[in-house]
Amino acid sequence: MNKERLFLEHKAYKMRANSLLMTSAASSGHPTSCLSAADLVAALFFHAMRFDPKNLNNPNNDRFILSKGHAAPLLYTVWHELGLVSEKELFTYRKIDSNLEGHPTLRFPFAEAATGALGIGLSIGAGMALAGRLDDFDFKTYVLLGDGECAAGCIWEAAELAHFYKLNNLIGILDCNRLGQSDETVHGHHTHRYEEKFAAFGWKTFVIDGHNMQQITDTLDKARKIENIPVMIIAKTFKGHGVKKAEDKLGFHGKAFKKEVNELVAELEKSFPEAAAFEPKSFEWAPKIPELKSGAPGNGLGLGDPTFEFGQMIPTRKVYGLALRQAGGASKEVVVLDGDVKNSTFAEIFAEKYPKRFVQSFIAEQNMIGMATGLDRRGKIPFASTFGAFMTRAHDQIRMAAIGQARLRLVGSHAGVSIGKDGPSQMGLEDIAMMRALPDSIVLYPSDAVSTWKLVEQMGNYTKGISYLRTTRMETPVLYENTQTFEIGGCNVIEQGENDKACIVAAGVTLHEAFKAYQRLLQKGIEVAVIDLYSIKPLDVKTLLEVGKKSGNTVITVEDHYIQGGLGQAVAAALVNTGIKIKNLAVTKLPRSGTTQELLAWAGIDADAIVRAVQNL
């Protein structure tokens, strides 16, 4: 064991030295945050974890998530020590053409998650642990946390859910180095405060000296044997450990050392003489390779055609639930999460049929998205739903999931003022703007049952990034034949004549207002085209342009969303320079309680408003 200890200390020593050198070479980065956690990471990869470094696809591999993403050099150096990142590549850190970015992204093939917004790693880990549980794999998920990020509420959301789901295959290691970026953390080195908190949340806790390799490995051994509850190892460490000038001192966060770095590396050698002098080849290390299992089949979602009746009244949110249930049968990888509103989003229809694959996430949307991200990484097809308004609660997690190229399927119900009496706090009015501004996202907004069904299928098969579906609270009539197809980036021209004065572009509840307006205008002898813009991102610019040109060169958009960043401004941006006149009808002021029709009128997005807009042309 003494030799293993020296071997591990040697690995930590080398990771410390390289972390110093890499950050200096990049003239930026967070070396002191690496120095505190190097012993922990060395022990994890070279002692505790069972994984096949050469077959990352073995679903039985243990997984490691660097929640404190600013310590990215540790992640890169440990894979260098494993022989899978060359020294040359190591020193591309933070360069424009490097996969070794300032904070880990999925461009680094050994990263399990994009991190760097603090507090999100534990949720992602919980999602992975849950995926392992669902598939009866016995891998462990390790998450390295900083102490500063424990101020973030999402940590406690994850802590609660991981205990609720008895995820003893989730093991956190808290690098308690006392110092945040700008101040001492709330609890400093009072490790017992973290212990009290995690214990109160139902976790098994250990408090250790994070620079004592024997204690670290002994505790990691114990942690693997805990049953029924997740484990948090709280490791007292020193930020900048091994470099006197910076050790345990404020003012060195995120500061790369300059010319003096070679002296500091030499100092490391003196700080850890045995570790530095150790000849690693004298210890025969080999990875603990777990049994090879086969992974998720990754089959697509074929839902088949639905069986709605034309004109049937049914809310799109309910159809989401029905389509989910079908999806659950089509693929055993479908997992559904919901934030204590499954009877409003209708995720309950899935939950009733597939209770084991339904994750009640309670009122903790940040953790819900984080867990969905982890589930995706482990081969699941996660759908996560809540009110569109409450997707804002998880905006940062969604943003980070997009950076991590996660294939989340998100569904926001209760879109817009049309929900009525519950008032503005419950109205999703910024969700389109939020979801559009994510790289590689798609934004879908169906108006009837058939399109909802077909778009849920499309989401299941969309694998480039996040897909978002916006559903409506109220009942709307079925508009389409069950065989109709709906493509990502498409739209449907529903009404079009020879003498159209304008083209009304709408989606969701306002499409039905557009129909009413169409009828009323027809009675007045005015013809208009009507387009169902079910795909807001990407947009079918070609069709919008063609129909717009034929329709008095005028497009009127109508949407139940704030005007900023919504459907109308997306269309306006797409049709700019085409000579088509554009009028956007949207919500432009703070809504209030009322009935659906009162509020659509109040916002100027009902049939009357559309009729007025056409008549005012």
Added chain:
Amino acid sequence: MNKERLFLEHKAYKMRANSLLMTSAASSGHPTSCLSAADLVAALFFHAMRFDPKNLNNPNNDRFILSKGHAAPLLYTVWHELGLVSEKELFTYRKIDSNLEGHPTLRFPFAEAATGALGIGLSIGAGMALAGRLDDFDFKTYVLLGDGECAAGCIWEAAELAHFYKLNNLIGILDCNRLGQSDETVHGHHTHRYEEKFAAFGWKTFVIDGHNMQQITDTLDKARKIENIPVMIIAKTFKGHGVKKAEDKLGFHGKAFKKEVNELVAELEKSFPEAAAFEPKSFEWAPKIPELKSGAPGNGLGLGDPTFEFGQMIPTRKVYGLALRQAGGASKEVVVLDGDVKNSTFAEIFAEKYPKRFVQSFIAEQNMIGMATGLDRRGKIPFASTFGAFMTRAHDQIRMAAIGQARLRLVGSHAGVSIGKDGPSQMGLEDIAMMRALPDSIVLYPSDAVSTWKLVEQMGNYTKGISYLRTTRMETPVLYENTQTFEIGGCNVIEQGENDKACIVAAGVTLHEAFKAYQRLLQKGIEVAVIDLYSIKPLDVKTLLEVGKKSGNTVITVEDHYIQGGLGQAVAAALVNTGIKIKNLAVTKLPRSGTTQELLAWAGIDADAIVRAVQNL
């Protein structure tokens, strides 16, 4: 005391009856969530709280926040019982012209905060308690929480900060009624689990029977006397208490009773016979009116002109700090919050001079925004800063603050890809889209020191809603005279000639790229206009139109933000139908690490890209 007890029980009985009747009349609402908490609210308003119901402006009044906002009828009925809301108004609940909305907003004059997105009330209360502490007022802030919302991480962010700031003037009452919307809560009626958690977070806890009036009032009396730490009273209650059909049963959340409501009210009378029969006039109740104090002077922020030198290199984020320090001297109401990045946002410049008015909010942005909302309500002028990227963490709180018409001054630093090597997780690329889509918000984006200084002053004086300032990491040269003025909704035409081929519209870092492009184009004999669009919302459409028309009828926008919902699409939407051709240069794909100039080039928003765009016209 027995008589007071009966009086309080009578009030609770009446509030229960009216909650049932109001929700039935409105055909919607959450009656069972009111029935569980009626005793608690009656005891708060008619026993514990010291306040002058007829002078809400007395800054010494105790305050009440209904964090479980769906129990809004309780708030309305208690003010009815206080004689300040007529029965007629009570039954306007949820109607389009009523101030009594589905969830409380500031339209109801006795509401202290807009609530309804769960989990946010405790932070708002912490902000109010901190305001009281800063002004040496001795009022208490009471927050009524639901048990379901304790799953939300922001509760634990607030719990941590309230303990850190020793806010013993903050008293939470947890209505532990066991049932969420769609399922039993995580802890059900295991009140000890909440006790363990809040105790671990450093709070004094009491566990009581929330339907035993004597226990409630005794505990509220004790709670007022706790020193140094905040207090959480965990009250075991039953959802739907008093109505057998629904009591303690799932499936009744957010369901108004229909015709049977009169029977249920009659049942209440049998459930609480003594309370129902009690003649309230037989107990002489009078409010406990606190000493009248004078409130905040509400003076504006006059910063005076700064003293920068033309061409001086200084990052706008640093000028934010300098202006804040000046603001701190201009008004003692200025309070600054920051999420452990004060040395990056430069809020530290304020913190050094006014440490007592600086709130270190750690990595808990949701609570930071919630506290700022509470500080605003108690007469403070809160500025809150973090990286623009991390404002997304608090999107829901910001959304709710906008609904509550809070005058938050928010500052997001490290905008865009130009931050360089830290990578995408740290880049604010969706903040403009997010902040534009808030009712009554303004969005400002200065490019130099003088404009930053002047815009901070404007934010201090903007009182209609949320103001957002976007700052840049890198140094930029001073462009303006110190006497230059900057108006909300303005812009500056910096370059304009007689033969401009296009108008370049930019802000922040890209304005400096526009200058470089201007010079290079000039060398090629091509003239362009350049506009500093420091106010993105509202927009100076008139000037954009005038200059655009004169500049080859062409506007080229350049921004360091995702294209969706950003500066360019705001300009495109504003200039639609004017015949002006528009080209948007913005970030359109997932960024990576690199140097500032490499990334500006990679994104196609640097001087070269602008030159190319002009040449391609």
